[in-house]
Amino acid sequence: MTLSEKDNLYNWHPYTQHKNAFNHPVIVKGSGALLWDDSGKEYVDAIASWWVNPFGHSNVFIAQAIFKQLTQLEHVLFGGFTHEPAILLSEKLAQILPNNQKRFFYSDNGSSAVEVALKVALQYFYNKGEKRTKIIAFEDAFHGDTFGAMATSGISFFTEAFKGSMLEVVRIPVPTKGNEVKSANALKKLVATNDYAAFIFEPLVQGAAGMVMYSSSALDELISIAKKGNVFTIADEVMTGFGKTGKNFACDYLIEKPDMMCLSKALTGGTIPMAVTSFTQEIFDGFYDDDVNKALFHGHTFTANPTGCAAALASIELLETKEIQNNIQLVNQSHLAFEQHIKNHPKVSSTRVLGVIFALEIKVNGKQDYYGEMRNKLYSFFIEKGVILRPVGNIIYVLPPYIISKEHLKKIYQTIEEALDYI
Secondary structure (H helix, E strand, O other), X not given: OOHHHHHHXXXXXXXXXXXXXXXXXXXXXXXXXXXXXXXXXXXXXXXXXXXXXXXXXXXXXXXXXXXXXXXXXXXXXXXXXXXXXXXXXXXXXXXXXXXOOOEEEEEOOHHHHHHHHHHHHHHHHHHOOOOOOEEEEEOOOOOOOOHHHHHOOOOHHHHHHHOOOOOEEEEEOOOOOOOHHHHHHHHHHHHOOOOEEEEEEOOOEEOOXXXXXXXXXXXXXXXXXXXXXXXXXXXXXXXXXXXXXOOOOHHHHOOOOOOEXXXXXXXXXXXXXXXXXXXXXXXXXXXXXXXXXHXXXXXXXXXXXXXXXXXXXXXXXXXXXXXXXXXXXXXXXXXXXXXXXXXXXXXXXXXXXXXXXXXXXXXXXXXXXXXXXXXXXXXXXXXXXXXXXXXXXXXXXXXXXXXXXXXXXXXXXXXXXXXXXXX
């Protein structure tokens, strides 16, 4: 029995209807921006494997940091103990995040980071004896698949089966160009009720919605409105964090600062599952009390795993190098050049670029299903051509590793052009 046959026999893959899914390529090796399957076929990873591998696959620098940590202390419970890698990582995060972020809670993945933020927002007001049980989020948001994160997500078919089982969340329009006033007015009305504990958002780019982008000035206004109404703001930087937008964090474009931030994905350079939720000192102080019941009773077995912390420290060290920062700018410039080349294509309705993110929207009649015929046709075409791209409906996006070569970027762009002729 082949590995592919065994995979079909045993494994249940994410976001997959197995009845009509094709056999998944069996990836056996990765290096830089490339992956190889068990037949020797080469793939360019144009989305950094769901946005987690900014420094490329099998990065030796991160691997060495992991090996060193594994041979010293692989794991210790964080309940009642601490360790140097977690202390150093928190110290480093305090230096590179907005300067109001003072406290750091570790978990395992992006959804969990969001769950922690939501629970903290709700319990903060509960600890004060104030009833605020609702959350504000954007339309078409995506914050993860656990129940709190799912509740704040606005992509309906992900959550349709669970209606009535989740937090109460009210959605406001995304402040895309022309919708800024509508979005701000909607938030003002909700904030005025004093029913809401937090406003959660993907800063500047809604990833799973198809790389929908909006301005930093629009988000600054929304954060200001929330703060005036004593509603906490949660920046979900799981996708945008660690260089994707051209700055270390999307929030670095803002004047206003969020009260909480959620980080994961590129945190460890794609090596070890890990997440962080950061908080202001004010929020931490809302749990600092003689009453033990006001503590945050939330935890994960692998909270602040030392090996994950070591990987994160190595990843941040790489991010801060001149070489990587230059590479981010080179990818951005390459995207901008391709945008100029492709934006007037007869099948293209719009394009957008921010940092290493490029998105192209294909002209269609009517709304395309998220996992509809066009998406599936495009995805299969890209895989056949040896390029890993996962279109969202009629939107093709590129979010490559920062270390990608000009030649591999060129292959990605050429394959997208071929796809436009193919559909």
